[in-house]
Amino acid sequence: MPEDKDASQASKVHDVVMVGAGPSSLAAAIYTTREDLDTLLLEKAVIGGLAAITDRVDNYPGFPEGLTGMELAQGMEKQAERFGAKIDFGTVTKLSRDKKLNLIRVQTEEGPEFSAKTVLIGTGSHYRQLDIPGEKEFYGRGIHFCATCDGAFYRDKKLVVVGGGNSAIQESIFLTRFASEIEILVRKDKLKASEILIEELQGFIDSGKIKVRYNSTAEEFLGGGEDGKFNSVKAKVDGKEEVIKCDGVFVFIGLIPNTQFLKGSGVELDEAGFVKTDLSLMTSVPGVFSSGDCRSGATMQIASATGEGATAALMIRQYIEGK
Amino acid sequence: MPTITMYTTQTCASCQMVKKWLTMKDLKWEEVRIDQFPERQQEAIDLSSSTTVPVTVIEKPGSMKSVVVGFKPAQLAEAIS
Numbered sequence: 001m002p003e004d005k006d007a008s009q010a011s012k013v014h015d016v017v018m019v020g021a022g023p024s025s026l027a028a029a030i031y032t033t034r035e036d037l038d039t040l041l042l043e044k045a046v047i048g049g050l051a052a053i054t055d056r057v058d059n060y061p062g063f064p065e066g067l068t069g070m071e072l073a074q075g076m077e078k079q080a081e082r083f084g085a086k087i088d089f090g091t092v093t094k095l096s097r098d099k100k101l102n103l104i105r106v107q108t109e110e111g112p113e114f115s116a117k118t119v120l121i122g123t124g125s126h127y128r129q130l131d132i133p134g135e136k137e138f139y140g141r142g143i144h145f146c147a148t149c150d151g152a153f154y155r156d157k158k159l160v161v162v163g164g165g166n167s168a169i170q171e172s173i174f175l176t177r178f179a180s181e182i183e184i185l186v187r188k189d190k191l192k193a194s195e196i197l198i199e200e201l202q203g204f205i206d207s208g209k210i211k212v213r214y215n216s217t218a219e220e221f222l223g224g225g226e227d228g229k230f231n232s233v234k235a236k237v238d239g240k241e242e243v244i245k246c247d248g249v250f251v252f253i254g255l256i257p258n259t260q261f262l263k264g265s266g267v268e269l270d271e272a273g274f275v276k277t278d279l280s281l282m283t284s285v286p287g288v289f290s291s292g293d294c295r296s297g298a299t300m301q302i303a304s305a306t307g308e309g310a311t312a313a314l315m316i317r318q319y320i321e322g323k
Numbered sequence: 324m325p326t327i328t329m330y331t332t333q334t335c336a337s338c339q340m341v342k343k344w345l346t347m348k349d350l351k352w353e354e355v356r357i358d359q360f361p362e363r364q365q366e367a368i369d370l371s372s373s374t375t376v377p378v379t380v381i382e383k384p385g386s387m388k389s390v391v392v393g394f395k396p397a398q399l400a401e402a403i404s
Contacts, residue, residue: 045340045394052336070336089344089396110397140373140392148334152358153374248374 022049024292025122026076027309033083044091048073055174125255134221142230147171157247167252327352330367
């Protein structure tokens with residue numbers, strides 16, 4: 001008789017279900033599967049998370065020449081699958097604890113519900129939006145948050161990048177492959193990015209390809225003409241209003257944890273929405289752990305996320321053995 | 324079997340996810356790399372009304388063409404059903 005996949009998944013109790021398949025969960029999965037723990041990862045978007053959409057990763061140990069975020073993510077995915085991790089696409093909408101059976105129920109938008117002895121929340125974060133007029137209207141057609149996805153549409157065009165941290169500078173440098181001219185709007189009077197990136201950026205400033213505008217904020221995205229297409233940013237530069245004509249904008253102004261689905265689960269969050277954990281990376285709900293960018297106190301580094309993933313895996317094993 | 328055309332770029336991670344999803348469903352597709360063939364960018368823009376990839380176009384005999392922008396498993400599933 002053919003197996004009803006949904007029914008079989010629903011009745012099966014996994015040792016661990018990992019919500020999100022970013023670097024932290026993938027690292028944890030390498031460890032849990034090597035301990036023969038039945039491991040299922042559920043990812044709603046990109047396996048590898050934000051790391052996978054990052055142009056270049058030069059600070060992950062073991063790769064002296066650096067590599068693309070996608071290469072790193074694909075390597076982690078293959079390594080986890082090599083030891084038996086199962087990665088499925090699915091959007092988790094709710095976690096709840098079955099106190100009677102001492103299990104965690106994981107509900108998905110697509111329908112299937114999964115049961116597990118433990119859960120690892122490794123949902124990472126997403127880029128913060130500016131929340132200014134025009135942002136929603138021109139989202140995906142002028143306003144973007146992923147340079148590696150959408151940069152190619154701006155060959156020989158003028159771009160504005162908003163932000164002054166590592167992502168903004170790294171992705172601006174990537175965008176020079178396509179754009180003829182880039183203006184970076186930085187809110188403060190200096191960049192927050194690493195020194196090595198600032199040094200690299202200087203070469204593009206010297207060649208006139210990139211211009212950095214300090215004390216500058218984007219106030220509104222504007223369109224016009226017959227087709228109403230996006231065509232400029234209304235900005236405040238040194239307190240004065242200015243309209244900057246451009247073909248597209250890429251926004252990198254910080255990260256927001258992907259933890260909205262935990263509302264009502266009993267998992268305690270900090271005031272910024274990050275998951276609170278104890279020293280064993282367990283949350284306020286017994287059997288539910290968290291690691292990586294969504295965890296309160298995270299340093300938002302891939303190396304930290306994988307390290308936390310490994311720690312969480314060992315703590316999960318200990319929790320299951322002690323059950 | 325639907326005819327599937329996917330507009331992608333080499334560096335786009337979401338494009339890889341659409342390919343993985345289609346492979347899981349045993350479906351084949353034609354890939355148009357807009358970073359390699361910029362002259363075909365306008366096709367993707369016209370189909371999706373956006374400047375983003377992936378753009379997946381699914382055509383089934385006797386039914387309307389479906390266009391899915393981004394990696395959206397639920398929309399892809401509906402388009403191939």
